[in-house]
Amino acid sequence: MDVTILGSGGCMVIPKPLCDCRICSEARKKGVPYERTGPSAFIHDENILIDTPAEISIQLNRAHIMQVDNLMFTHLDPDHIEGFRVVEQIALDFRTWQAFPGKQIRLILPVPLMDQLRNVQSAYGSLLDYYVAQKFITCVSFKDSIVIGDIRVTAIPVDRGEMLSFIYVFEKAGRKMVYAPCDIRPFPENHEKVARPDLFVVQPGLFEKKLRHGFIYPTDHISRTTLYTFEETLALAERIQADQILFVHLEEYWNRSHSDYAALQNQFENVRFAWDGMQLSV
Ligand SMILES: [Zn+2]
Numbered sequence: 548m549d550v551t552i553l554g555s556g557g558c559m560v561i562p563k564p565l566c567d568c569r570i571c572s573e574a575r576k577k578g579v580p581y582e583r584t585g586p587s588a589f590i591h592d593e594n595i596l597i598d599t600p601a602e603i604s605i606q607l608n609r610a611h612i613m614q615v616d617n618l619m620f621t622h623l624d625p626d627h628i629e630g631f632r633v634v635e636q637i638a639l640d641f642r643t644w645q646a647f648p649g650k651q652i653r654l655i656l657p658v659p660l661m662d663q664l665r666n667v668q669s670a671y672g673s674l675l676d677y678y679v680a681q682k683f684i685t686c687v688s689f690k691d692s693i694v695i696g697d698i699r700v701t702a703i704p705v706d707r708g709e710m711l712s713f714i715y716v717f718e719k720a721g722r723k724m725v726y727a728p729c730d731i732r733p734f735p736e737n738h739e740k741v742a743r744p745d746l747f748v749v750q751p752g753l754f755e756k757k758l759r760h761g762f763i764y765p766t767d768h769i770s771r772t773t774l775y776t777f778e779e780t781l782a783l784a785e786r787i788q789a790d791q792i793l794f795v796h797l798e799e800y801w802n803r804s805h806s807d808y809a810a811l812q813n814q815f816e817n818v819r820f821a822w823d824g825m826q827l828s829v
């Protein structure tokens with residue numbers, strides 16, 4: 548599988564607007580790979596777009612992507628679906644205000660996520676219903692797993708109550724990528740499908756040192772309920788026997804630059820930190 552990390556940032560882009568910290572100032576000066584936009588990836592084999600942050604149109608243009616056939620969401624937090632309207636940007640034929648033939652996108656989601664997405668609204672009602680009515684998208688819901696061309700996708704729910712989130716396992720020709728960028732705790736590590744991935748795409752979790760203002764996360768901080776620490780994430784990757792680890796969803800508040808991550812990954816044999824536009828072969 549050929550994959551492009553369209554956006555390597557998290558819920559805060561880098562540079563964060565108006566922020567003059569070291570990380571943001573350097574990113575403003577140097578651009579990519581120091582600059583990071585919201586979390587999104589693209590699988591070229593079947594033209595699968597995963598998640599649409601606010602910057603998705605810019606990301607697709609920047610990566611020279613000329614066709615999107617399938618769209619998936621890991622969950623419905625704003626940093627992953629703010630750019631959902633990209634389906635309209637892509638498909639709209641101004642002559643009919645409907646979709647150009649061949650530009651219609653298949654939205655492929657686990658059943659509960661599709662149900663929840665219907666509740667995401669503009670002032671005029673459900674976005675999903677509007678995009679379907681205009682034929683910008685068609686909806687395909689699935690349970691557990693689905694085949695998209697030559698790729699089998701397995702959806703594994705993360706048990707987070709109302710805050711529904713999915714980890715996706717993409718398999719093709721004996722190769723496997725586990726994609727888990729955000730809201731992954733508690734990680735379903737006993738699910739057979741997450742075992743021994745060739746590539747584990749995951750967020751690094753919480754860094755406890757070298758944060759701005761000398762901040763130290765209190766033991767009862769809210770982030771500790773949603774995030775693993777960096778060390779816990781590494782241990783998790785080892786337990787599922789991931790061959791390669793790619794860290795994404797890199798937050799501005801981790802106070803680390805592209806150079807800092809480059810130095811950190813040198814301490815490991817199988818760890819890399821993503822950047823915007825990074826291309827990988829799985
Ligand atoms: Zn900053």
Ligand SMILES: [Zn+2]
Nearest residue numbers: 558624626729
């Ligand atoms: Zn996120």
